[in-house]
Each structure stands twice: as C-alpha cells, then as structure tokens.
Amino acid sequence: MSRSKRLVFASNNKNKLNEVSAILGPGFPVSGLGSLGFEGDIPEPFDTLKDNALAKARFVYRNYKCDCFADDTGLEVEALGGLPGVRSARYAGTDQDSLANVRKLLGELEDREDRRAWFRTIIALILDGREYIFEGMVSGKITANQRGSSGFGYDPVFVPEGYSETFAEMDPEVKNQISHRRAALKKLAEFLKTQ
Ligand code: IMP
Numbered sequence: 282m283s284r285s286k287r288l289v290f291a292s293n294n295k296n297k298l299n300e301v302s303a304i305l306g307p308g309f310p311v312s313g314l315g316s317l318g319f320e321g322d323i324p325e326p327f328d329t330l331k332d333n334a335l336a337k338a339r340f341v342y343r344n345y346k347c348d349c350f351a352d353d354t355g356l357e358v359e360a361l362g363g364l365p366g367v368r369s370a371r372y373a374g375t376d377q378d379s380l381a382n383v384r385k386l387l388g389e390l391e392d393r394e395d396r397r398a399w400f401r402t403i404i405a406l407i408l409d410g411r412e413y414i415f416e417g418m419v420s421g422k423i424t425a426n427q428r429g430s431s432g433f434g435y436d437p438v439f440v441p442e443g444y445s446e447t448f449a450e451m452d453p454e455v456k457n458q459i460s461h462r463r464a465a466l467k468k469l470a471e472f473l474k475t476q
Contacts, residue, residue, distance in 0.1 A: 287312065288473075291323060291337040291351035300457060304466040309473050317345050330355055330367050331414060334405035342407045350406040350469065354461060356435045358423060359397040361389055369434070379434050383427060387438065396422040398439065400461035404469050408476065415472065417464025432456060 298313045323340045325333040330353040337351030355366040365372035373381035404415040420442045427437035429449030436448035
C-alpha cells in the first residue's frame with residue numbers, strides 16, 4: 282500500500298501546527314486533529330514523554346488509519362531528579378496554570394546552586410503502521426526570578442546555554458530556531474525526506 286503524503290499531527294494547537302508546517306515544508310502537508318473531526322484532547326496518562334507521544338499517535342492511527350505523529354514535551358531539572366518532566370503542564374496541580382507551575386519550580390529550587398535544566402521533546406511517528414521516535418533537546422538553566430513576557434509555560438525562567446536572556450525575553454523567532462521542538466521536528470523532517 283503506498284502511503285498518502287498527508288500527515289496528521291495529533292494536536293489541535295494552531296501555533297504548534299503552524300510551526301510544524303513551517304519546518305516540514307510544502308513537501309509534507311500536515312493537518313491537525315480537527316481535520317479528522319476530533320476536537321478534544323487525547324489523554325496523556327503515562328509516566329514518560331515517549332509513552333505519551335506514542336499513545337497519542339497510536340490513538341490516531343487506531344481510529345483513523347492514517348500516517349500521523351504526536352509530541353510530548355517536558356522541562357527536566359537536574360537538581361530535582363528530572364522533575365517536573367512529564368508532569369510539566371500540571372506540576373502545581375491539574376487545576377493550576379503556568380504561573381503556579383513556575384512559582385512552584387522557583388520555590389523548589391530556592392537556595393539551590395545547581396540550576397541546570399533542559400527541555401526535551403519526543404515525537405512519535407507512525408508511518409505505514411511502523412513506529413519511529415525522534416528526540417530534541419535544549420539545555421540551559423533556571424533563573425532565580427521570572428523575566429520577560431513572551432512565550433508560554435516555563436519560558437520566563439529558562440535561559441538556554443550560550444544566551445543571557447530567558448526564552449520569554451527573546452525574540453520568539455530566535456527561540457523557535459533553537460528550541461527542543463525545532464530540534465525534534467528537524468530530525469523528523471530529515472527522516473521523512475528519506476522515505
Ligand atoms: P506540551 O507537551 O508541548 O503540551 O508541553 C507540556 C508542558 O511543557 C507545557 O504545558 C509547558 O508547561 C511546558 N513546555 C513545553 N514546551 C515549552 C516551551 O517551549 N517553553 C516553555 N514551556 C514549555
């Protein structure tokens with residue numbers, strides 16, 4: 282069976298969809314879950330980024346039988362043994378927001394000298410029924426206070442290696458060039474070109 286070139290990205294997030302389309306380019310058209318008539322969120326119940334990304338891709342493949350990929354991202358902090366990691370979105374509790382997550386992180390790291398941290402994105406791809414995993418990372422450190430107002434999530438407290446600004450102080454274009462997501466998507470794009 283020859284595969285259709287269209288790929289479904291297991292997300293309804295328009296910003297992510299735009300970023301993904303820009304990186305993969307016109308040779309690999311991508312549509313979101315909405316194109317399948319699915320408007321909800323696919324559960325991410327597992328303890329690792331890889332298991333969650335795979336679960337989302339498998340959900341789409343099982344229900345819609347199309348080539349697809351899914352991502353999951355976490356901020357991993359050395360001094361916290363890799364937390365918040367897979368729990369990044371709900372670190373301060375399921376009913377809390379990004380600000381609460383960031384405050385909790387700064388609280389946990391108070392007086393800690395080791396501020397090393399990294400964002401990690403895992404992408405799970407299902408192509409012709411076969412599964413592939415891609416990983417992207419950006420290393421850096423957690424600041425003592427929040428700085429900057431662009432971006433989302435932990436951006437105001439993360440300074441990538443080789444820079445002095447936080448992700449939230451940077452031009453979003455610069456962040457997107459060096460981000461964990463970009464690194465994982467570039468690997469996906471390189472792989473797709475070989476198929
Ligand atoms: P997701 O898997 O992309 O939904 O990311 C899970 C969580 O990780 C988000 O809710 C954010 O808290 C955090 N996160 C992911 N990517 C970024 C980023 O680029 N900057 C800051 N926080 C991020």
